[in-house]
Amino acid sequence: MSENETLRSVDLERIGIARYKAVNSRGGVLPIGSGEDPDFTPVELLLAAIAGCSAIDVDLITGKRAQPEAFSVHASGDKVRDENGNHLTNLRVTFDIAFPDGEDGDRAREFLPRAIEQSRDRLCTVSRTVALGSPVEFGQD
Template sequence: MSDATPAPQHGPTSVRLERTGFAEFRITNARGAEITIGQGEGADFTPVELLLAAIAGCSAIDVDHIVSKRAEPQEFSVEVQGTKVRDEDGNHLTDVAADFALGFAEGETGEQAQEVVPRAVAMSRDRLCTVSRTVVLPTPVDFTLADGRSV
């Protein structure tokens, strides 16, 4: 990482969600950035789309750190898909898959960068990407009320 790149964040992380209308919410992070979400009737992202975006974004950042040391990508996209199902386990996603497309300029540095892409993607999947690792691993999520009661 360069000196201009912020250090990775470790420890507690949080966002705040506030209702702006029926099934519409604004999410704010500690740095003041905002996004809006809804249930898919408007242009806003749905929570499931944000989860897929978080998987893509987290892994893309990991891969970018690794491959950009060798060459600047000329093409870099990640498409993440999943299938929403309702079964005996409740509502959830199945068949989540991330498809990486990276391209580099011709030449030795471009070839070196292209060669490291599979290893970089595997490292992100297996160890680096906090989001996909959290989805893959058993991760309890506690729900509480404002008065501290667990539900």
Template sequence: MSEDSFRSVEIERSSVGQYVVRNVRGGSLSMGTGGDDSFTPVELLLAALGGCTAVDVDYVTSRRAEPTGFRVEVTGDKIKDETGGNRMRNLRVAFTVTFPEGEGGDKAREALPRSLRQSHDRLCTVSRTVELGTPVTVVDTTAADAD
């Protein structure tokens, strides 16, 4: 794997059920179990799904015209499946994007459906990873850290 392809975040416990997520650029956000205003892991998954396509769509359409409204609603149902495990289903990413009247706005409106399809079909790493069902490996490195 090249340095250009590697991505990571670090999660540090701040108290029971409360964590701080940090990226390599120094950004941080609170994550928790839903007992306060911190984002839950499922909410962050939903945000990643919508945010990934939002970035793609925004870059394509805003070159034509600055949107007058740009809203993404991401929803899904958290269920316990037949194996007894939790998962999400019925994931939906709904865009409501408006542009000003005029030639630029017309071009942006015309580009919107194609940019949504391109993001979903090939550009958005997050939704493509979820849809393809990429395996996740969980490891305990505690003993390695003790040395």
């Protein structure tokens, strides 16, 4: 794949004191704050990205068998400060999914654990990046 096919990016602009807007290449806008307002904090966005990435994987895989009647995902972690600086520990993603009665629902329920494993072990780019670790370069224009 060429860099144009693999590169993902967002731009961030300051919109106030400790408030920013992230803009993606498709024009989507997401406000980000420090926790003093309703905007998502960067840590909350990371948790949402992990949950969202796996939710999409699991939904697409199980949805081939049956559409869920209920689908929710909870992501959590403890923000700590230690000799390694600030970081999250105890990251956990839990799924609460209900499928309809019947053969299709049974097939989706049966496949659900495997779908979650596939997302965790190889499909979800966000959680895989966190789990594998990747250096982050910082610079200045």
